Amino acid sequence: MSARFFIPGDAGAVAVGADEVATAFEAAATAKGLTLDIVRNGSRGLYWLEPMVEVETAAGRVAYGPVSADDVPALLEAMLAGEPHALLLGSTEEIPWLKRQTRLTFARCGIVDPRSLDDYRAHGGYKGLEKALVLGAEATIEEVVQSGLRGRGGAGFPTGIKWRTVAATDAEQKYIVCNADEGDSGTFADRMIIEGDPFVLIEGMTIAGIAVGATRGYLYIRSEYPHAVARMEEAIRNARAAGYLGRAVAGSAFDFDMEVRVGAGAYVCGEETALLESLEGRRGVVRAKPPLPAHKGLFGKPTVINNVISLATVPIILAEGATAYRDFGMGRSRGTMPIQIAGNVKHGGLYEVAFGVTLGELVDEIGGGTASGRPVRAVQVGGPLGAYFPRALFDTPFDYEAFAGKDGLIGHGGIVIFDDTVDMAKQARFAMEFCAIESCGKCTPCRIGSTRGVETVDRIVRGEDREKNLVVLEDLCHTMKFGSLCALGGFTPYPVISALHHFPEDFGATTPVLEAAR
Numbered sequence: 256m257s258a259r260f261f262i263p264g265d266a267g268a269v270a271v272g273a274d275e276v277a278t279a280f281e282a283a284a285t286a287k288g289l290t291l292d293i294v295r296n297g298s299r300g301l302y303w304l305e306p307m308v309e310v311e312t313a314a315g316r317v318a319y320g321p322v323s324a325d326d327v328p329a330l331l332e333a334m335l336a337g338e339p340h341a342l343l344l345g346s347t348e349e350i351p352w353l354k355r356q357t358r359l360t361f362a363r364c365g366i367v368d369p370r371s372l373d374d375y376r377a378h379g380g381y382k383g384l385e386k387a388l389v390l391g392a393e394a395t396i397e398e399v400v401q402s403g404l405r406g407r408g409g410a411g412f413p414t415g416i417k418w419r420t421v422a423a424t425d426a427e428q429k430y431i432v433c434n435a436d437e438g439d440s441g442t443f444a445d446r447m448i449i450e451g452d453p454f455v456l457i458e459g460m461t462i463a464g465i466a467v468g469a470t471r472g473y474l475y476i477r478s479e480y481p482h483a484v485a486r487m488e489e490a491i492r493n494a495r496a497a498g499y500l501g502r503a504v505a506g507s508a509f510d511f512d513m514e515v516r517v518g519a520g521a522y523v524c525g526e527e528t529a530l531l532e533s534l535e536g537r538r539g540v541v542r543a544k545p546p547l548p549a550h551k552g553l554f555g556k557p558t559v560i561n562n563v564i565s566l567a568t569v570p571i572i573l574a575e576g577a578t579a580y581r582d583f584g585m586g587r588s589r590g591t592m593p594i595q596i597a598g599n600v601k602h603g604g605l606y607e608v609a610f611g612v613t614l615g616e617l618v619d620e621i622g623g624g625t626a627s628g629r630p631v632r633a634v635q636v637g638g639p640l641g642a643y644f645p646r647a648l649f650d651t652p653f654d655y656e657a658f659a660g661k662d663g664l665i666g667h668g669g670i671v672i673f674d675d676t677v678d679m680a681k682q683a684r685f686a687m688e689f690c691a692i693e694s695c696g697k698c699t700p701c702r703i704g705s706t707r708g709v710e711t712v713d714r715i716v717r718g719e720d721r722e723k724n725l726v727v728l729e730d731l732c733h734t735m736k737f738g739s740l741c742a743l744g745g746f747t748p749y750p751v752i753s754a755l756h757h758f759p760e761d762f763g764a765t766t767p768v769l770e771a772a773r
């Protein structure tokens with residue numbers, strides 16, 4: 256037997272036993288006098304099926320899952336005999352959850368060997384950079400502008416416009432900073448791409464560097480992602496050895512090199528200016544804007560700061576053209592979004608799809624409802640600062656403007672599902688508590704307001720002057736929303752107010768009381 260086996264080395268798969276499965280395959284093969292070619296690929300993102308083992312066949316890859324180490328001897332036996340096995344999922348590409356997706360950013364994730372630059376190139380890698388070198392800096396930026404790509408880190412700012420600003424700012428030194436702090440609850444897209452297709456991020460950062468005139472890049476990865484850090488450092492070494500980083504990138508007239516920096520576990524360090532402080536070796540405290548990082552960023556120099564997914568999407572935009580990308584999506588939300596489905600859900604994982612899919616489709620059809628089997632009651636979209644959506648709003652399409660229109664946000668594309676046992680007053684308290692713990696302390700509405708918020712929710716739940724305290728809570732949220740320096744304090748009201756408005760009964764309030772409080 257000389258087939259290639261694919262067993263994810265992705266941290267999510269490893270957490271549920273992928274390493275043990277790989278070892279068991281090796282042992283079972285050795286016992287039979289066989290040697291297996293095992294690739295530790297990235298995850299395909301169907302996490303409820305991990306560890307998902309794939310085998311290359313003449314008809315394409317065939318998947319089995321979820322596989323445990325104990326399953327392996329019988330599974331290998333069945334594979335050798337060409338017999339079906341209870342864990343057989345069929346052709347990987349035909350698994351409906353995967354088949355229904357539009358994988359552009361994640362096109363290679365789970366398919367290539369993430370450690371192999373040759374494999375990356377064999378699957379279309381570095382086509383985007385080649386195109387950028389032909390187009391030149393200005394036309395490359397124009398291509399990104401035309402694609403409609405907006406920042407996938409949360410704010411949704413047009414990536415090409417940000418690049419244009421940095422390109423137009425004169426300086427001897429400019430920087431590209433990639434934000435891989437990925438602190439939002441229920442999100443893992445950055446980690447998945449770094450572990451499953453690291454060269455695409457290197458390529459994206461290199462294109463950004465050439466486009467804006469930056470020769471140095473920093474990738475800021477959260478310390479909770481040790482696998483991603485190791486994978487990225489190895490990929491950077493390989494790209495440098497192959498001439499894709501360093502002097503005269505890919506034989507061109509441009510120099511670009513990059514390194515990994517590891518965070519120290521603060522949510523606020525995902526905020527771009529706090530991240531810069533952290534990169535410069537100081538405590539992660541938010542900087543007042545202006546100046547924008549595009550004008551005065553890292554070490555006071557013009558800096559592009561982009562999320563992992565924004566940068567990892569650039570190579571395919573260049574390779575396939577802006578029009579091919581912008582043809583997907585709706586309204587001003589162009590292209591695809593890697594949506595991360597998590598929480599109490601049957602089919603949790605990463606689902607890349609064009610903007611426009613409704614929240615209800617994501618929760619009920621794609622996610623398959625709750626893992627507990629109980630009814631879905633609320634869904635938090637966009638991380639810890641995102642609003643809670645009740646079923647009544649499940650017709651909201653995944654689109655920046657549509658979510659903003661419902662007092663919510665799509666953020667980094669994470670959705671966390673809760674069943675009917677959730678206590679929304681506890682969730683509102685948690686939002687305030689989270690803000691109090693993670694606040695950088697620079698401004699009063701966030702530093703003090705979040706602590707007062709916890710106390711006020713507690714009073715409401717205890718029934719102390721409930722009507723009065725509901726008014727206080729709404730007023731406090733208003734002050735935090737409009738008076739905070741950054742979105743940590745400014746967006747914490749979203750989960751609080753949405754919980755209060757959509758689930759007043761959990762606060763011991765009746766709708767009329769709530770109306771009075773508004």
Ligand SMILES: Cc1cc2nc3c(=O)[nH]c(=O)nc-3n(C[C@H](O)[C@H](O)[C@H](O)COP(=O)(O)O)c2cc1C
Pocket residue numbers: 405406407408409410411412414434435436437438439522523524525526527528560561562563565566741742743
């Ligand atoms: C409290 C806070 C945390 C944030 N965390 C992240 C993060 O983990 N990753 C990220 O890319 N952006 C995060 N952001 C958004 C960044 O400030 C910034 O908008 C983003 O990195 C820009 O990249 P983009 O334009 O590609 O989205 C955070 C913002 C705030 C206010």
Ligand code: SF4
Pocket residue numbers: 523541693694695696697698699701702739740741742743744745
């Ligand atoms: S809102 Fe909070 S995290 Fe942001 S600057 Fe103010 S204190 Fe710091």
